[in-house]
Amino acid sequence: MKKFLIVVDMQKDFVDGALGSEEALAIIPAAVRKIAEFDGEIFVTYDTHFDDYMDTAEGKKLPVPHCIKGSDGWQLNKDIMAALKGRNYTPVEKYTFGSVKLPELISKAAGTEEFSIELIGLCTDICVVSNALLLKANFPEAGIAVDEACCAGVTPEKHRAAIETMRSCQIDIL
Numbered sequence: 001m002k003k004f005l006i007v008v009d010m011q012k013d014f015v016d017g018a019l020g021s022e023e024a025l026a027i028i029p030a031a032v033r034k035i036a037e038f039d040g041e042i043f044v045t046y047d048t049h050f051d052d053y054m055d056t057a058e059g060k061k062l063p064v065p066h067c068i069k070g071s072d073g074w075q076l077n078k079d080i081m082a083a084l085k086g087r088n089y090t091p092v093e094k095y096t097f098g099s100v101k102l103p104e105l106i107s108k109a110a111g112t113e114e115f116s117i118e119l120i121g122l123c124t125d126i127c128v129v130s131n132a133l134l135l136k137a138n139f140p141e142a143g144i145a146v147d148e149a150c151c152a153g154v155t156p157e158k159h160r161a162a163i164e165t166m167r168s169c170q171i172d173i174l
Contacts (some may be wrong), residue, residue: 018064047127050069
């Protein structure tokens with residue numbers, strides 16, 4: 001059985017940049033361990049915006065420029081990058097909360113083999129839950145899990161609410 005790890009948006013702007021938080025900083029050691037110990041294929045999503053971010057629908061509702069492609073904040077957190085060094089992984093730029101390209105890439109990587117998916121990253125209540133639900137919708141029979149200790153939400157309350165939403169949708173919470 002193939003195993004896939006999805007590292008969601010572990011970028012500087014979400015850890016200690018424009019939208020960073022103490023909770024995001026706190027999960028970095030666990031996420032680094034998870035990446036280092038994971039025996040399978042890794043996909044890394046990059047929240048990706050452009051100079052016109054403030055004119056987009058998201059920018060109008062969240063008027064904080066972040067993850068502008070090519071900026072320092074768009075880059076992965078240095079500890080996450082170090083954990084990925086020497087590992088073969090697939091970067092996936094996404095332009096909204098969930099990646100519609102990710103299921104296609106996983107399907108191609110899995111071929112005809114059964115597989116499981118585990119997600120970690122930021123933010124639990126926005127991009128992690130969006131990607132987890134997209135993957136569950138595309139692969140209803142696959143084991144899909146989220147490692148709660150390797151995720152942080154916008155607030156601790158929203159993190160817990162997203163965890164409960166995913167649990168309700170039959171996503172395993174580790």
